[in-house]
Amino acid sequence: MPRLTTDTRAQAQRVAAELFATRGYEQTSLSEIAGRLGISKAALYYHFRSKGDLLRSLVEPFVTDIEALSADLPAEPRATLEAFFDLCYRHRAILLGIVRDVAVLNELKIVDWIIAWRTRIDVALAGPTTADRVRAVVALGGLQDTLILFADDPELATTIRAEAVDAALRALGVPPA
Amino acid sequence: MPRLTTDTRAQAQRVAAELFATRGYEQTSLSEIAGRLGISKAALYYHFRSKGDLLRSLVEPFVTDIEALSADLPAEPRATLEAFFDLCYRHRAILLGIVRDVAVLNELKIVDWIIAWRTRIDVALAGPTTADRVRAVVALGGLQDTLILFADDPELATTIRAEAVDAALRALGVPPA
DNA sequence: GTCTATACGTTGATAGAC
DNA sequence: GTCTATCAACGTATAGAC
Numbered sequence: 001m002p003r004l005t006t007d008t009r010a011q012a013q014r015v016a017a018e019l020f021a022t023r024g025y026e027q028t029s030l031s032e033i034a035g036r037l038g039i040s041k042a043a044l045y046y047h048f049r050s051k052g053d054l055l056r057s058l059v060e061p062f063v064t065d066i067e068a069l070s071a072d073l074p075a076e077p078r079a080t081l082e083a084f085f086d087l088c089y090r091h092r093a094i095l096l097g098i099v100r101d102v103a104v105l106n107e108l109k110i111v112d113w114i115i116a117w118r119t120r121i122d123v124a125l126a127g128p129t130t131a132d133r134v135r136a137v138v139a140l141g142g143l144q145d146t147l148i149l150f151a152d153d154p155e156l157a158t159t160i161r162a163e164a165v166d167a168a169l170r171a172l173g174v175p176p177a
Numbered sequence: 178m179p180r181l182t183t184d185t186r187a188q189a190q191r192v193a194a195e196l197f198a199t200r201g202y203e204q205t206s207l208s209e210i211a212g213r214l215g216i217s218k219a220a221l222y223y224h225f226r227s228k229g230d231l232l233r234s235l236v237e238p239f240v241t242d243i244e245a246l247s248a249d250l251p252a253e254p255r256a257t258l259e260a261f262f263d264l265c266y267r268h269r270a271i272l273l274g275i276v277r278d279v280a281v282l283n284e285l286k287i288v289d290w291i292i293a294w295r296t297r298i299d300v301a302l303a304g305p306t307t308a309d310r311v312r313a314v315v316a317l318g319g320l321q322d323t324l325i326l327f328a329d330d331p332e333l334a335t336t337i338r339a340e341a342v343d344a345a346l347r348a349l350g351v352p353p354a
Numbered sequence: 355g356t357c358t359a360t361a362c363g364t365t366g367a368t369a370g371a372c
Numbered sequence: 373g374t375c376t377a378t379c380a381a382c383g384t385a386t387a388g389a390c
Contacts, residue, residue, distance in 0.1 A: 144318075
């Protein structure tokens with residue numbers, strides 16, 4: 001017998017991710033999540049120690065993937081930008097949630113970690129000086145904004161990806177191959 | 178006799194802008210604002226009808242300036258990008274607050290307005306097709322990210338501005354003059 | 355203009371029955 | 373695993389004295 005969605009924990013994560021993405025973390029109450037699942041708030045506490053714990057369980061796969069990427073960055077700038085785009089695309093649900101309520105990064109206490117990670121990619125992409133970093137910020141930041149502003153566009157992973165990577169590459173100031 | 182900071186209302190706005198920028202809107206309580214001012218929570222309600230009203234009073238000048246710019250856009254892409262940067266720079270305090278907690282845009286009920294305004298600038302800068310808009314998003318988004326990530330850098334308005342505008346211009350794909 | 359006091363809702367979280 | 377019941381803490385907002 002195939003089990004479809006029997007796992008309450010996984011369902012709660014799905015619903016939470018969706019609500020966080022639209023309302024933001026703080027604006028989403030556990031009552032609301034429980035309500036959608038048709039269970040009580042207290043039942044949620046059987047599956048998650050706290051609200052922050054639920055959030056952490058969503059962000060964790062994202063963090064793991066980022067670690068993997070930044071530990072093994074491609075040599076070519078274009079490949080790096082594509083890998084970055086694809087990674088953010090895969091985790092676009094939780095990415096939207098974070099963008100919607102950046103303050104959660106404080107709660108997660110991973111702000112320093114994020115800065116370190118971004119800096120590593122920035123330097124690898126553009127170089128160590130401030131001017132280099134500015135170019136990297138425009139490129140990566142712009143690329144990421146694409147994922148947010150075209151979040152609902154069905155062509156996000158194809159047409160838009162290609163055009164966005166091209167634009168980011170130009171922003172970087174890398175001579176065309 | 179010179180009046181320095183006698184106006185409680187203005188002081189409240191100053192403190193609120195600062196707290197919103199660091200904690201985000203929802204995370205900032207009126208008690209905290211009142212506490213910093215050395216007055217009571219209730220006293221705040223003399224100056225502002227509600228918490229949302231206080232927020233609106235901060236965002237209003239930003240909105241006004243954006244209206245002015247988008248009603249009279251420069252002809253040259255570079256000038257447009259510079260004007261956009263300078264506008265965001267002038268209002269960087271409240272901009273940071275919004276970024277910190279994008280959900281406030283729902284509260285302000287200006288989401289549709291923002292989308293319309295961004296679209297207008299995007300089209301003027303790059304053109305009407307989706308591909309055009311992607312380039313514009315990378316350019317403007319990247320530019321704006323610069324203001325956030327280098328918010329504390331003293332060279333933001335000078336060196337960084339120049340480098341960022343150049344990068345955004347390249348992202349746009351405009352042939353160098 | 356600012357205060358104290360208070361009303362009233364909602365939140366995250368816990369205890370204990372089933 | 374899920375429930376009901378309950379908690380303390382904090383939120384916005386109001387009433388009325390000074």
